[in-house]
Amino acid sequence: xxxxxxxxxxxxxxxxxxxxxxxxxxxxxxxxxxxxxxxxxxxxxxxxxxxxxxxxxxxxxxxxxxxxxxxxxxxxxxxxxxxxxxxxxxxxxxxxxxxxxxxxxxxxxxxxxxxx
Amino acid sequence: xxxxxxxxxxxxxxxxxxxxxxxxxxxxxxxxxxxxxxxxxxxxxxxxxxxxxxxxxxxxxxxxxxxxxxxxxxxxxxxxxxxxxxxxxxxxxxxxxxxxxxxxxxxxxxxx
Numbered sequence: 001x002x003x004x005x006x007x008x009x010x011x012x013x014x015x016x017x018x019x020x021x022x023x024x025x026x027x028x029x030x031x032x033x034x035x036x037x038x039x040x041x042x043x044x045x046x047x048x049x050x051x052x053x054x055x056x057x058x059x060x061x062x063x064x065x066x067x068x069x070x071x072x073x074x075x076x077x078x079x080x081x082x083x084x085x086x087x088x089x090x091x092x093x094x095x096x097x098x099x100x101x102x103x104x105x106x107x108x109x110x111x112x113x114x115x116x
Numbered sequence: 117x118x119x120x121x122x123x124x125x126x127x128x129x130x131x132x133x134x135x136x137x138x139x140x141x142x143x144x145x146x147x148x149x150x151x152x153x154x155x156x157x158x159x160x161x162x163x164x165x166x167x168x169x170x171x172x173x174x175x176x177x178x179x180x181x182x183x184x185x186x187x188x189x190x191x192x193x194x195x196x197x198x199x200x201x202x203x204x205x206x207x208x209x210x211x212x213x214x215x216x217x218x219x220x221x222x223x224x225x226x227x228x
Contacts (some may be wrong), residue, residue, distance in 0.1 A: 004159075033215070042220035043160075056215070061219070091160065104150070105216060109159040 002026075006092050006108035011062075013082055014116050021077040021111045025094030030072050033105065043091065044064040049075060082115045089113070118143045120202040122206045122219035129196055129226050137191040137222045139145070139180075139206035149173075149182055149189040154203045161192075163204070196226045 005024040013019050025032050034046040045059040050070040060066070066080075069075035079086055089112050093105040123138040141147065151163040151173070154185060164173030170182035178193045206219040 043218045044214055068142060093160075104165065105152075105160075106160055106162075107160040 004094050004106050004108035006090075006111050008111055009109065010112045010114075012114045012116065015084060016081055018078065018080045019082055020115060021090050021092075021113070022081075023075045023077070023092030023094075023108060025073075025075070025092070026106055028072075028104070029094035029096055031095045032069055032075050033093045033095075034067055034075070034077050035093065037091055037110070039087045039088070046077070046090075054065055079113075082113075084115045087113055087115045118147070118208060118210050118217045120206050120208055120217050120219040122222055124220070125223035127202075127222060127224045129224070131198055131226055131228050133226075134197045135191070135193040135200075135224070136180075137206075137224070138206055139189045139191065139219060140218055141187050141189065141206075141208050141217075143187075143208055143210050143217075145168045145210055146184075147210040148181070149211065150207040151189070151191050152179070152205040152207060154205070154221075156202070160205065196224075198226045198228050200224060201226045 007022045011019055030051045032049045036044040036046055047060055047067045048056040064080045067077045089110040091107055091110045093107045095105045119142045123141050148167045152160045153159045153163040153203045164175040166173040166182035169182055172181045180189050180191045182189055203220050203221045203223045205221045207216045
């Protein structure tokens with residue numbers, strides 16, 4: 001597609017349930033990022049994928065969080081046993097390979113997660 | 117390590133007022149600098165960027181100059197509009213860790 005697509009746009013779930021968030025990056029973008037944005041706060045880096053390299057998972061807050069990406073296509077962020085503090089907007093961004101640009105990211109509109 | 121500090125909001129201005137949102141950074145080497153904007157209900161989007169010292173990024177009437185001597189990248193606009201109401205994020209990209217380093221964001225509200 002023309003831009004980064006994320007789904008669902010809104011998700012309300014009960015505490016303890018698992019959720020999956022999906023990101024479809026811009027075609028040809030080899031780098032993909034997940035960020036978390038809590039209400040009124042800045043962006044919190046979660047995970048970074050670059051091509052077929054091992055992902056940078058240094059931002060994942062706990063082992064309840066995981067993400068996958070197959071090749072240079074769709075990525076899925078999974079949160080297991082959700083907690084109320086997981087409530088946030090989860091943003092996905094993609095970019096060209098780091099060596100070929102200066103860090104410009106293209107963002108999706110985010111998936112708003114509410115854990116009751 | 118690399119870091120970005122931007123002025124805290126919220127900032128409230130009247131239409132046609134002058135806007136400055138301060139951003140300073142700490143980085144090794146020569147980072148690229150960015151301003152991203154998040155309009156209500158929309159995703160983040162790049163507003164402007166500068167990739168080397170003394171470069172000026174500009175877009176939609178906004179400007180920011182990469183000042184290496186003061187390690188700053190302040191965002192300015194001479195006459196704001198109601199439609200500029202948004203959250204503005206300063207960010208740097210140093211390349212070595214392949215991640216953008218973000219400021220906390222500054223909320224701007226422009227009243228008619």
